[in-house]
Amino acid sequence: MAQYRSSLLLPEDRLLKIRDDFIKEAQAGLRGENSSCLMMASMMDVLPNGEETGDFFAVDIGGTNFRVILVSLSESRGEVARFEMEDFAIPEEYFSCHADRLFDLLADSLVSFAKRHGFSGKKTAPVGFCFSFPVNQTAVDAGTMIKLTKKFDNEGFVGCDPVQMLQQAIQRFKAPFKVVALLNDSVGTLAGACYEDPNAKVGVILGTGTNACYVEQVAKIGTLAKGATSRPRMVVNTEWGNFTAASLPITQADREMDETTPNAGEYHFEKMVSGMYMGEVARRIILQLAEDAQLFGPSVPDELRVPWALSTPALSKIAEDDSWVLSGTAQILADDLHLPASRCTYSACSTVKEVCLMVSRRSAALVAACLAGLLRHIGRDGSHGGMQATTVAVDGGLFEHFDAYRGFLRDYLDLLLTPEVSAMVQLKRIRDASSMGSAYLAAAVTASPE
Ligand code: ADP
Numbered sequence: 249m250a251q252y253r254s255s256l257l258l259p260e261d262r263l264l265k266i267r268d269d270f271i272k273e274a275q276a277g278l279r280g281e282n283s284s285c286l287m288m289a290s291m292m293d294v295l296p297n298g299e300e301t302g303d304f305f306a307v308d309i310g311g312t313n314f315r316v317i318l319v320s321l322s323e324s325r326g327e328v329a330r331f332e333m334e335d336f337a338i339p340e341e342y343f344s345c346h347a348d349r350l351f352d353l354l355a356d357s358l359v360s361f362a363k364r365h366g367f368s369g370k371k372t373a374p375v376g377f378c379f380s381f382p383v384n385q386t387a388v389d390a391g392t393m394i395k396l397t398k399k400f401d402n403e404g405f406v407g408c409d410p411v412q413m414l415q416q417a418i419q420r421f422k423a424p425f426k427v428v429a430l431l432n433d434s435v436g437t438l439a440g441a442c443y444e445d446p447n448a449k450v451g452v453i454l455g456t457g458t459n460a461c462y463v464e465q466v467a468k469i470g471t472l473a474k475g476a477t478s479r480p481r482m483v484v485n486t487e488w489g490n491f492t493a494a495s496l497p498i499t500q501a502d503r504e505m506d507e508t509t510p511n512a513g514e515y516h517f518e519k520m521v522s523g524m525y526m527g528e529v530a531r532r533i534i535l536q537l538a539e540d541a542q543l544f545g546p547s548v549p550d551e552l553r554v555p556w557a558l559s560t561p562a563l564s565k566i567a568e569d570d571s572w573v574l575s576g577t578a579q580i581l582a583d584d585l586h587l588p589a590s591r592c593t594y595s596a597c598s599t600v601k602e603v604c605l606m607v608s609r610r611s612a613a614l615v616a617a618c619l620a621g622l623l624r625h626i627g628r629d630g631s632h633g634g635m636q637a638t639t640v641a642v643d644g645g646l647f648e649h650f651d652a653y654r655g656f657l658r659d660y661l662d663l664l665l666t667p668e669v670s671a672m673v674q675l676k677r678i679r680d681a682s683s684m685g686s687a688y689l690a691a692a693v694t695a696s697p698e
């Protein structure tokens with residue numbers, strides 16, 4: 249256990265090293281040099297400001313569910329007159345089917361959603377497409393998919409233009425929609441926040457996966473072709489999920505889990521941070537402790553060996569368990585991992601809880617370190633003098649539903665920033681921001697074409 253405490257609970261100097269390594273990787277990526285952070289120009293050089301009007305749709309996919317929304321933006325500034333939203337589960341076979349089928353599913357859902365909500369279809373409606381995979385963006389409404397991440401393992405995806413694919417699928421349904429903006433969820437989240445908050449400069453996703461984007465000066469984006477925009481600023485997509493550096497605390501459990509993922513060897517940061525993986529990392533550590541330290545008695549319960557049996561929502565319930573003698577934790581171990589009740593002693597439960605807390609703290613600490621790096625890079629960590637209020641917009645199930653996690657993230661940011669700066673940095677939880685922001689961006693690009 250002592251070994252896990254020292255590898256998962258990172259001291260301040262280690263976190264500062266990670267922050268500095270992240271800045272180095274980010275700046276190399278921005279210059280177009282070899283880097284684990286792709287720092288891609290999102291081509292979004294306008295952000296919504298609340299003055300947009302009309303009806304806009306968004307389709308949002310990239311993790312566990314996908315979502316379709318409709319927003320009607322009224323003449324009064326920043327006011328949403330109508331908002332409709334539907335979540336759809338992604339049936340298991342769609343994680344490995346041909347990409348065409350997945351796009352058909354999206355188009356079908358968009359068309360039937362619009363019908364259900366009485367959309368007449370007399371006029372072509374603009375659609376913002378929130379597509380949360382690494383994409384080399386060539387225009388606001390075009391890009392090439394670079395690779396699959398998270399659970400997705402579909403043929404026909406890599407190299408495709410997601411806008412064309414969705415537009416073609418929509419045409420198969422002869423439906424009046426035009427996909428006008430392609431973005432990922434971090435960009436959508438930032439756009440969602442900008443609609444009502446001019447201090448919003450950074451968007452962060454903490455859900456199935458993790459990513460961040462921020463507003464950059466165009467002159468600093470080395471990868472952007474000259475003349476690509478006449479505007480001074482553009483959103484940069486860090487793709488920090490793939491961040492890697494020698495300072496990252498990758499443990500045996502991380503390495504072994506990584507080998508079982510479709511994108512083995514990549515996205516190490518995401519695999520230490522995000523909701524898809526935290527439960528599984530904790531399960532592997534608990535299994536190791538059961539083998540080495542007889543956590544559950546002389547034999548290791550076979551139930552503990554089932555991959556992905558401990559979900560991150562279950563991990564968060566254990567981490568927050570304050571029930572008498574940790575009966576809540578014992579219950580989760582019985583319900584989710586099917587461990588026999590007789591094996592779940594108080595001492596075992598308390599070790600399991602400590603592991604869940606450490607995995608959660610490590611995630612929050614790593615996010616805080618990279619966020620502090622990003623704030624330093626854009627001159628908003630007080631290191632260049634002058635202090636401005638900065639809003640970091642955050643979306644994703646991990647941040648939204650795991651209360652203690654939000655506390656850890658704040659604590660680590662307070663540790664890494666000076667108190668004066670930390671007080672100026674607001675982590676704003678914006679529910680459904682990525683989908684809302686995609687519709688707002690569809691509106692913003694329709695209102696101000698290049
Ligand atoms: P997506 O990333 O697919 O867009 P969400 O933003 O809703 O979807 O995030 C879903 C992720 O959030 C899940 O993978 C899960 O790990 C995590 N999550 C959901 N509920 C909780 C919870 N109570 N505690 C911790 N993590 C949670």
Ligand code: MG
Pocket residue numbers: 310311433455644682
């Ligand atoms: Mg999402």
